[in-house]
Amino acid sequence: MIVVTTPTGTIGRQVLENLQGSGEPIRVIARDPSRLPSYTRERVEVVQGSHGDIDIVNQAFADADSVFWLVPPDFHAESVEAAYVDFTQPACDALQSQGVRRVVGVSALGRGWHRNAGLVSASLAMDDLIASTGVSYRALAMPSFMDNILRQVEPIKNQGMFFSPLSGDRKLPTCATRDIAAVAAKLLLDSSWSGQDSVPVLGPEDLSLNDMAQIMSEVLGKPVRFQQIPGDAFKAGLTGFGMSEAMAQGTLDMMVAKNEGLDNAEPRTPQFTTPTSFRQWCEEVLKPAVLS
Numbered sequence: 001m002i003v004v005t006t007p008t009g010t011i012g013r014q015v016l017e018n019l020q021g022s023g024e025p026i027r028v029i030a031r032d033p034s035r036l037p038s039y040t041r042e043r044v045e046v047v048q049g050s051h052g053d054i055d056i057v058n059q060a061f062a063d064a065d066s067v068f069w070l071v072p073p074d075f076h077a078e079s080v081e082a083a084y085v086d087f088t089q090p091a092c093d094a095l096q097s098q099g100v101r102r103v104v105g106v107s108a109l110g111r112g113w114h115r116n117a118g119l120v121s122a123s124l125a126m127d128d129l130i131a132s133t134g135v136s137y138r139a140l141a142m143p144s145f146m147d148n149i150l151r152q153v154e155p156i157k158n159q160g161m162f163f164s165p166l167s168g169d170r171k172l173p174t175c176a177t178r179d180i181a182a183v184a185a186k187l188l189l190d191s192s193w194s195g196q197d198s199v200p201v202l203g204p205e206d207l208s209l210n211d212m213a214q215i216m217s218e219v220l221g222k223p224v225r226f227q228q229i230p231g232d233a234f235k236a237g238l239t240g241f242g243m244s245e246a247m248a249q250g251t252l253d254m255m256v257a258k259n260e261g262l263d264n265a266e267p268r269t270p271q272f273t274t275p276t277s278f279r280q281w282c283e284e285v286l287k288p289a290v291l292s
């Protein structure tokens, strides 16, 4: 039995798509099962509720061999630790009491970084908490997702611009969520691994935001320009959209660390290189979103 959290989310939905058809029994945890496609509802077991709730995870993890774990973004959390570590504590209790063997979790690059990296530091603390249960664990260590650009479809469409506090020239790895889901599903279907480790998901190449602007311009057939914004304006934008002070600061701390090389520390190897290029992602995901 494989348990999938966040089956309606960007990554979780694609993990489920990869697992369906494998013949393995699948159980999902969903707050609102009506948000699952009917195809899925007919083929998987559904536990209704939040995977941050001890009763729900105890029920969902009963007789489970492996779990796909993803902490949902919590824009209102009072601290980054509350968002990642406290949310994961009930599941850790249930992993132990229910005897789950393997967990594949969504985390971030940055192990060994010398100082606070906000959301990334909290994600790594979550990994440590899961590992402390003794379960076999693979933490998927991710750079920023290509899919984050979808949040800026409107300025790309209307102004031909996109924005970030990151420098336009720093080349960074970036990966497509479809590749993360494929790596996760492969691990969930493989019962041969044990122990605890991280699995970087680096995409096919390192690109700067200026490189991305060039590729978007070519794919969309119109000029797209990157504009760096100051950290304080970035944070004010997040709180302006209703994010808590702590989560906005944690997001900015992460961006500052990325600007200092947080995501460049992991050496690129063929094993951790994933296939979807930014150009392919723009053609298949961004362009339809901009044209719609």
Ligand SMILES: NC(=O)c1ccc[n+]([C@@H]2O[C@H](COP(=O)([O-])OP(=O)(O)OC[C@H]3O[C@@H](n4cnc5c(N)ncnc54)[C@H](OP(=O)(O)O)[C@@H]3O)[C@@H](O)[C@H]2O)c1
Residues within 6 Å of the ligand: 006, 007, 008, 009, 010, 011, 012, 030, 031, 032, 035, 049, 050, 051, 052, 070, 071, 072, 073, 106, 107, 108, 119, 123, 142, 143, 144, 145, 148
């Ligand atoms: N974006 C990046 O560049 C990046 C990089 C590294 C790591 N990450 C990590 O990736 C994760 C985000 O993944 P994603 O993009 O797939 O997320 P997403 O698309 O925002 O999906 C969130 C999912 O969580 C569910 N959810 C929301 N609030 C919940 C709650 N309180 N209790 C239970 N379920 C809840 C949602 O389902 P319903 O609303 O249907 O219940 C949905 O299925 C985060 O942990 C983030 O730290 C992101």
